[in-house]
Amino acid sequence: MKIYIGNNGNVDFDAPVKMTDEQYQNFLSMVRELFSVVVPVDVDGHREERLGDKIFGRPWDLEEYVLLFDAVNVMKVCEALGRTPMSVVIRRGEFIPDFIRYTKNKGVDIFAHPDKILELVKEYLDEKNVQKELFRQRRSRISRLEREKREIEGEISRLKNELNVIREKEAKGIESPVFKNKVSAIKKRLAELEADIAAIVQELSDEGATDRD
Amino acid sequence: MSEEQRKRFIRFFEETFPGNVMVEERQEATKEVHPGERKMKSWSVDEYVALLGPEDNDTLAKKLKRTVMSVQMRRGGFIPDFAEWLKKKGLSYRGEKRIIEEYLSKRGDAL
Numbered sequence: 001m002k003i004y005i006g007n008n009g010n011v012d013f014d015a016p017v018k019m020t021d022e023q024y025q026n027f028l029s030m031v032r033e034l035f036s037v038v039v040p041v042d043v044d045g046h047r048e049e050r051l052g053d054k055i056f057g058r059p060w061d062l063e064e065y066v067l068l069f070d071a072v073n074v075m076k077v078c079e080a081l082g083r084t085p086m087s088v089v090i091r092r093g094e095f096i097p098d099f100i101r102y103t104k105n106k107g108v109d110i111f112a113h114p115d116k117i118l119e120l121v122k123e124y125l126d127e128k129n130v131q132k133e134l135f136r137q138r139r140s141r142i143s144r145l146e147r148e149k150r151e152i153e154g155e156i157s158r159l160k161n162e163l164n165v166i167r168e169k170e171a172k173g174i175e176s177p178v179f180k181n182k183v184s185a186i187k188k189r190l191a192e193l194e195a196d197i198a199a200i201v202q203e204l205s206d207e208g209a210t211d212r213d
Numbered sequence: 214m215s216e217e218q219r220k221r222f223i224r225f226f227e228e229t230f231p232g233n234v235m236v237e238e239r240q241e242a243t244k245e246v247h248p249g250e251r252k253m254k255s256w257s258v259d260e261y262v263a264l265l266g267p268e269d270n271d272t273l274a275k276k277l278k279r280t281v282m283s284v285q286m287r288r289g290g291f292i293p294d295f296a297e298w299l300k301k302k303g304l305s306y307r308g309e310k311r312i313i314e315e316y317l318s319k320r321g322d323a324l
Contacts, residue, residue, distance in 0.1 A: 002235045002237055008241045014237075026229065092292070093286050093288040
């Protein structure tokens, strides 16, 4: 195993490290001692690029935000989060205006009551977490509806082709008693599917789904 | 990671996978920066007052004729430090410029 140490203090491996359950648990305990916020994420694959190949960004977890106001010394925050001073200052600057607006809406001026800041950051993050969960659920519902819509559209297209083939045969004078039954069954099924599509489109519209979703 | 964190991290792997750990120093990828001859524009007390307001960074940048990033970074450096300073001093800020002036005279160099 090769551990890469970057000239800016970042650390990486040359390849993913296979661990037993026990090793993994020990690893988690170790990184949790080193950093304040550690969030394990299940992934399907692994990245090919390693430290030095490109610049890596890391999304911010909501739990990290509480430290932005809690620990004022930037270097301490950086060490606790495993981030650079630049990234901490930039994130603070992005977070702060929204937080100030939030507290104003609550009728609190944080600079008139600086002792309340930490408590308000926690409240703000709790609300954001709820919003995040609602957003995740909505995304999941929209994905499911869109998948169902695609499947139904595929079936409609297949049935319409089938119907066209029968009609072409009939136009050529080919007759079969099977055709009538089949056409009737296809039409019935198409009507059901069109009704399903209409319901899905309505539901997607109720969810406010747009192309950007 | 800090040096201490790095040492503990490497020690963990050396203990978990004895004899199988190699450490290699790497040059990290960085963005090209062209600093040029830019002069940093100093920040006035009125601008600090504006930074403490609820306006978003884009709006404030237009109003102050500064870049969004400079507003964002100044807010990120100034506001948490100012809030902590107020707390330590037991002060409340309700828009009084003299409080910002006092803060800047004591802590301005840190920004």
